[in-house]
Amino acid sequence: MSEHPPQTIQVALCFAQVPRLDPAAILGAIRQQRPDADLVDGERNGAVLVRYRRLSEQYPGARTAPLLNAITTPVEDLDQRDLTHSGGWKQAAEVLRRCRYSLLVTEFLGRDVATATRLSAYQAALAAVIEATRPLATWWPVSRQALPPDQAAQDPLRGLVNVRTFTEPPFADPRDEEVALMDTLGLGQLGLPDLQCHFRYLDRDLMTDLMTNATRFLAGGGRFTGAMRGLTAHQQWPVRPARALAGPGRAVLTVDPGSPFLVEPTR
Secondary structure: OOOOOOOOOEEEEEEOOOOOOOHHHHHHHHHOOOOOEEEEEEEEOOEEEEEEHHHHHHOOOOOOOOEEEEEOOOEEOOOOOOOOOOOOOOOHHHHHHOOOEEEEEEEEEOOOOOHHHHHHHHHHHHHHHHHHHOOOEEEEOOOOEEEOHHHHHHOHHHHHOEEEEEOOOOOOEOOEOOEEEEEEEOHHHHOOOEEEEEEEOOOHHHHHHHHHHHHHHHHOOOOOOOEEEOOOOOOEEEEEEEEOOOOOOOEEEEEOOOOOOEOOOOO
């Protein structure tokens, strides 16, 4: 999907005090999941860079490593985060108010690396850094949500992709409380289109589960060939390219649940 080139994956780990980075300890923890991990020249400007031998062997002619994970040096961070769509973590605002410092766990892509490979390496690095530094919170700038560190370490995809629900104008109808817009934000990091569905009368918890499952299907290498499974096994809902109704502006796939559930776009 050339319209959706992969983007850099990154998360901010947030702390009340300046954390200490121990490259050897971090590497040891990463090797519990990825024994092929190595440090790149130890540290660079306080950052820790990690490469993976098996990936380099897959691309023997590459001049640069196909993929690196990087752990940046901690910095003071007093930014105020918009937690509108971090509703799954009720304590997020309280915890983030205590945080004064952050570091990034990110990646550098030198080649087109398979999504599953990227997620495997990233999860190993992220879990290791969380174990070594014990942050109070994680903030995912692309998907615009906060997650508890233990959830992020176990399943980075929960942080990478946010399933958002909009129940206020202009996406909802004040005269009809059944109308909502639901979308995903973050699949672009994996080179995939986000999803959206503008609907009425459908159970929002079930729709959240549906969008979450669709996200995992796409991240796992699946593709929609014109339609996706609806809320029941016999439903096939058309999927078509569109522009996002809710920002940021981007190309998405719109899910059509059919009449009477679809909210038609206004002309």
